[in-house]
Amino acid sequence: MADKQNTWRKFQEKMKDKRCAKKATKTTKGKGQEGEKEELIVQRLSAEVHGKAQKYSRVGPRKFVEFSDMEMTVENIKRACTAYYRKSVGPGMVCDILAGDQGPSCKTIKQIPNLKLIHVRFIPEIDGDLEGLEAIEEIKAEASQSCPETSNQSVNDFGQSVKVPRSFAFGSPPRMNKKPKLVPKSLSVSTILQLGKLVQTKTTLIKLYSFNFESLIWSAIPVPVEFEICSDVLGEGGFRKAYKAKASTKDFCDKTWVVKRYKPEAVAEIEKINQTVESQLRKVVQMHHLAKNFAENISKKVTEDNLSEAFGHTLKYRSIYLGEMPDGEYVIVEEFVDGTFTKYINNDGGICESQEDELVQKAECLTHFSYIQSKKQVMVVDIQGVGFNLFDPEIASAVLVSESEVMFAAGNLSEVAIDNFISIHTCNRYCRYLNLESI
Numbered sequence: 296m297a298d299k300q301n302t303w304r305k306f307q308e309k310m311k312d313k314r315c316a317k318k319a320t321k322t323t324k325g326k327g328q329e330g331e332k333e334e335l336i337v338q339r340l341s342a343e344v345h346g347k348a349q350k351y352s353r354v355g356p357r358k359f360v361e362f363s364d365m366e367m368t369v370e371n372i373k374r375a376c377t378a379y380y381r382k383s384v385g386p387g388m389v390c391d392i393l394a395g396d397q398g399p400s401c402k403t404i405k406q407i408p409n410l411k412l413i414h415v416r417f418i419p420e421i422d423g424d425l426e427g428l429e430a431i432e433e434i435k436a437e438a439s440q441s442c443p444e445t446s447n448q449s450v451n452d453f454g455q456s457v458k459v460p461r462s463f464a465f466g467s468p469p470r471m472n473k474k475p476k477l478v479p480k481s482l483s484v485s486t487i488l489q490l491g492k493l494v495q496t497k498t499t500l501i502k503l504y505s506f507n508f509e510s511l512i513w514s515a516i517p518v519p520v521e522f523e524i525c526s527d528v529l530g531e532g533g534f535r536k537a538y539k540a541k542a543s544t545k546d547f548c549d550k551t552w553v554v555k556r557y558k559p560e561a562v563a564e565i566e567k568i569n570q571t572v573e574s575q576l577r578k579v580v581q582m583h584h585l586a587k588n589f590a591e592n593i594s595k596k597v598t599e600d601n602l603s604e605a606f607g608h609t610l611k612y613r614s615i616y617l618g619e620m621p622d623g624e625y626v627i628v629e630e631f632v633d634g635t636f637t638k639y640i641n642n643d644g645g646i647c648e649s650q651e652d653e654l655v656q657k658a659e660c661l662t663h664f665s666y667i668q669s670k671k672q673v674m675v676v677d678i679q680g681v682g683f684n685l686f687d688p689e690i691a692s693a694v695l696v697s698e699s700e701v702m703f704a705a706g707n708l709s710e711v712a713i714d715n716f717i718s719i720h721t722c723n724r725y726c727r728y729l730n731l732e733s734i
Contacts, residue, residue, distance in 0.1 A: 333361070333362060333363040334359045334360060334361055334362050334363070335359070335360045335362045335372065335375065335376075335413050336357055336358075336359060336360075336411060336412050336413065337357065337358050337359075337360045337376055337379070337412075337413045337414075337415055338353060338357045338358075338412060338413070338414050338415075339353070339354045339355055339358070339380065339415055339416065339417075340352065340353060340354060340393060340396060340414055340415065340416045341353075341354055341416065342416050342417060342418050344397075344398075348397070349397065350396045350397050351393065351396050351397070351398065351414075351416060352396075353396075357412070358379065360375050360376055360379045360413075361375065361379070362375050367404060367410070368404060369392060369401065369402065369403060369404055369407075370509075372390075372392060372413060372415075373389075373390040373391075373392065373415075373509055374509060376390045376413070376415050377389075377390045377509055377510045378510075380417060381510065384417040386507070386510070386512040386513070386514060386515055387419060387420055387505070387507060387512065387514040387515065387516065388417040388418065388419060388420065388507075388510075389417065389418060389419075389420045389507060389509055389510075390415050390416075390417055390509065391415065391416050391417070391418055392407060392413065392414070392415055393414040393415065393416060394406060394407065394408055394414070395408065395414055396414065420505055420507050420514070497523050498521040498522060498523050498543060499521070499522050499523075499524055499620065499621065500519055500520070500521055500522075500621060501519075501520055501521075501522055501554070501618040501619065501620060501621075501626070501628060502517035502518070502519055502520075502618065502619040503517055503518045503519075503520050503616040503617070503618055503628060504517050504616060504617040504618075504619070505518075505616055505617075506577075506580050506581060506584055506617075508584040508587075508588060513577070517619065519544070520542050520544040520547050520628075521542065521543045521544050522540040522541065522542050522543075522552065522554065522628075523540060523541050523542075523543065524538050524539075524540045524554055525538055525539045525540065526538075527539075529553065530636065532687070533561075533706075534557060534558060534561040534705070534706070535555045535556060535557050535558060535561065535627070536555070536556055536558060537553050537554070537555045538553065538554045538555075538556070539551065539552075539553060539631060540552045540553065540554045540628075540631075550630055550631070551630075551631040551633075552628055552629065552630060552631055553628070553629055553630070553631045554618065554626050554627070554628055555626060555627040555628075555629070556624070556626050557572055557575075557576075557626075561705075564705055565705055568701050568705060570701065570705075572624075572625050573617075573625045575704055575705060576617050576625050576626070576627055577617055578703055578704045579627060579704055580615055580616070580617050580627070582688055582689065582690045582703055582704060583612060583615045583629075583686075583687075583688060584615075585673075585675075585690060586612055586661075586665070586675045586685070586688035586690070587611070587612035589661060589664060589665040589668060589675055590609065590610050590611050590612055590661060590685070591611070592664075592668065593609055593610070593660070593661065593664055593729065594609040594611070596729060597609060597728070597729075600728075602728050605728060606725065606728050607653075608683050609657070609683070610657055610658065610661055610678075610680075610683050610685055611683060611684060611685065612684075612685050612686065612688070613629065613630040613632065613684060613686070614629060614630050615627065615628070615629040615630075615686075616628045616629070629686060632680060632681040632684045632686065633681065634681035634682055634684075635681060636679065636680070636681060637654070637679065637680070637681070638677075638678075638679040639654060639655050639658035639659075639678045639679060640655075640658050640659065640662055640676055640677065640678040640679075640716070641676070641677060642676050642677035642689040642691070642706045642708060642712060643676070643708050643711060643712050643715055644662075644674070644676055644691065644708070644711070644712035644713060644714070644715035644716030644717075644719070645715060645716075645719065646659070646719055646720075650721070650723075654682070654683070656723040656724070656725055657683075657725055658678040659720055659723060659725075659726070660723065660725035660726050660729065660731070661675060661678060662674055662675055662676060662678065662716060662720070663720060663722070663726050663731050663734060664726075664729060664731060666713070666734060667731055667732060667734070671693065671734075672692065672693050672694075673690050673691065673692045673693070673703075674690070674691045674692075674712065674713050674716065675688050675689075675690060676688070676689050676690070676691050676708075676712050676716065677689035677706065689703070689704065689706040689707065689708075689712075690702075690703040690704070690707060691707055691708055691709055691710075691711075691712035691713050692707060692709055693709070693710065693713065694709075695707060695709040695710075717734050720734065
């Protein structure tokens with residue numbers, strides 16, 4: 296009896312050792328493969344959810360997407376997928392990574408449940424981020440659920456939209472909808488009498504063109520937006536005058552905007568360097584996105600290195616568009632920032648305020664960071680705005696003219712601005728938080 300028990304105990308210990316050895320092998324393999332991905336397996340999904348289950352439909356089969364020599368980040372995954380699907384999705388579309396066929400959108404790598412299979416969709420760009428689109432989709436989802444008698448749409452494996460009657464899809468009769476309560480507007484007597492006369496149109500239709508920084512593509516089809524532009528000048532710089540504006544078009548009416556127009560003398564200076572106002576303003580928008588990207592990379596590094604408490608608020612740039620007026624004049628349209636305007640760094644690289652000020656130090660840090668990140672090729676200058684919200688940056692480049700074209704915009708003072716900033720700048724605590732090499 297004792298021999299049988301000893302034999303059974305030895306057998307159990309042998310099986311336990313075997314299982315532990317297998318588990319250790321799997322763990323080792325998993326760790327060794329991490330960070331060595333040279334390609335991703337990607338499943339493209341439809342732009343919108345469909346059906347009662349509110350799922351994204353598959354568009355085509357899974358694909359191998361090249362991902363060699365790239366760090367595993369959300370931005371790099373989007374960049375690789377955008378490059379792979381560029382021909383099929385067309386311009387003006389941005390890549391959105393989903394957690395699965397029911398979403399939601401993933402903002403960080405940790406939110407992606409399975410890196411072995413990446414789910415993506417391509418959607419029109421709105422304001423450079425996805426929060427507005429997610430809000431719109433929530434409204435659409437609620438609308439589809441409240442209107443069951445309408446057709447249910449699905450997408451087949453070829454990306455074609457197929458309409459299926461909802462009664463066939465769900466096997467149930469349509470429900471009656473409750474009509475929303477309409478609250479009539481209360482009118483004053485003066486307003487009532489005003490409607491007896493022809494109401495004059497006070498809005499200006501501006502065609503807005505957006506720049507997709509992920510794919511470096513300009514939108515080919517503009518978005519027409521109605522603005523009521525104030526006749527009083529809001530502010531004035533060396534090149535442009537700014538006017539406050541309010542939009543009446545959906546997706547733009549919840550914000551206040553600024554329309555910036557070039558002065559006649561500035562137009563003459565632009566023509567002297569063989570450029571048009573349109574090309575110059577397109578570069579202005581591109582510069583804004585480049586400066587915004589540098590600022591966002593600082594914010595990302597602060598978060599990843601757990602420096603948020605020590606570093607505090609980071610600088611940021613808001614939305615911007617190229618606008619075309621009804622008479623063909625090109626303008627800049629960007630978000631209005633309320634508050635006291637301050638210029639921290641001039642376009643010649645000079646410091647405009649006390650270097651003891653927190654915002655000035657963070658502005659200097661941004662300029663320093665842009666120079667190091669670009670391998671000393673460009674430097675963000677003309678840093679100005681309201682508090683931590685910046686606008687109207689300039690880029691000073693080490694090379695002023697490339698292939699007979701002036702780099703960036705007319706305010707590029709090139710090596711003059713770069714050398715001037717380097718001679719004045721002293722690394723502050725924010726430069727040291729980011730471990731920036733001295734310049």
